């Protein structure tokens with residue numbers, strides 16, 4: 001491959017292409033660490049402080065522009081809150097921008113590689129170039145310019161970005177290896193067909209294929225950009241997964257055709273009406289006794305508001321997470337059961353370890 005001037009092909013870190021120069025990489029590492037240090041460590045203290053300040057000022061949290069404006073008003077007089085929000089937003093913008101600038105120095109090469117992989121196996125890729133995205137799926141989630149759906153290299157940018165969100169789990173797909181290893185299975189042990197819903201860049205689908213090499217593993221996602229990159233990424237690992245562009249609320253598979261269905265971090269990124277339709281689709285696709293495992297944010301309760309408190313509300317407002325706040329407050333456990341997906345455990349600590357494990361009833 002021919003590279004401009006001082007650039008060399010720096011290979012991959014695990015399954016993720018390295019940034020295009022050492023300077024880009026150290027800069028991105030610095031921004032990641034800064035972000036983690038400033039945001040993750042003091043997260044609890046700032047949230048507790050903010051909850052108290054908001055209460056004092058009579059602000060009741062809700063996903064509503066009037067409330068968000070009131071939170072900003074209160075924040076202006078509490079330097080810790082104002083600084084937290086500013087640093088979070090700026091660190092995210094700078095980090096994303098540098099990653100994108102770095103990869104874009106070889107944009108055409110990346111696009112060529114992804115295109116060249118399309119018709120090669122193992123595995124298959126199906127997408128519709130004229131797919132019309134519903135408006136909710138086109139937001140610039142996590143402030144990624146053009147979001148998941150609007151740029152041909154969205155998958156590549158997302159891949160590197162997960163090293164911030166997943167911490168050490170973002171390196172070499174460590175988190176997805178752990179999820180696949182602990183993923184519950186149907187009680188009768190039969191796992192011949194698996195579906196990973198909103199598979200994104202295919203990390204969990206690939207790791208499930210490695211755990212269940214005899215199973216047929218499918219992954220769907222609404223974004224063709226994510227799937228095209230996912231297919232190239234799976235090929236690089238010589239792993240056979242079948243990827244199709246579909247919306248989770250309308251999946252074109254036969255009733256009862258899967259033993260095991262998974263999703264990781266889908267539900268906090270879709271609006272509540274789409275959550276409900278997706279759950280009923282998942283139930284439809286599971287065979288009797290089949291199992292669904294939802295890996296996602298914990299549910300907010302008054303005792304433990306977590307993402308349902310100040311930090312979540314402002315993440316929704318400032319970090320392109322418009323649906324996460326609604327998810328943690330929507331009563332997902334009840335919605336699962338209403339859809340005919342029976343939870344094996346309602347215990348919060350257990351769910352934190354295993355995900356929300358459900359059997360088709």
Ligand SMILES: C[S@@+](CC[C@H](N)C(=O)[O-])C[C@H]1O[C@@H](n2cnc3c(N)ncnc32)[C@H](O)[C@@H]1O
Pocket residue numbers: 137148176197198199200201203204220221222223226246247248249263264265266269270274
């Ligand atoms: C945070 S990523 C998922 C991460 C991935 N599952 C993993 O294991 O790390 C969210 C994904 O959901 C996809 N998505 C959003 N709405 C969707 C929908 N209605 N149906 C299918 N995919 C959807 C996005 O395109 C994106 O790839």
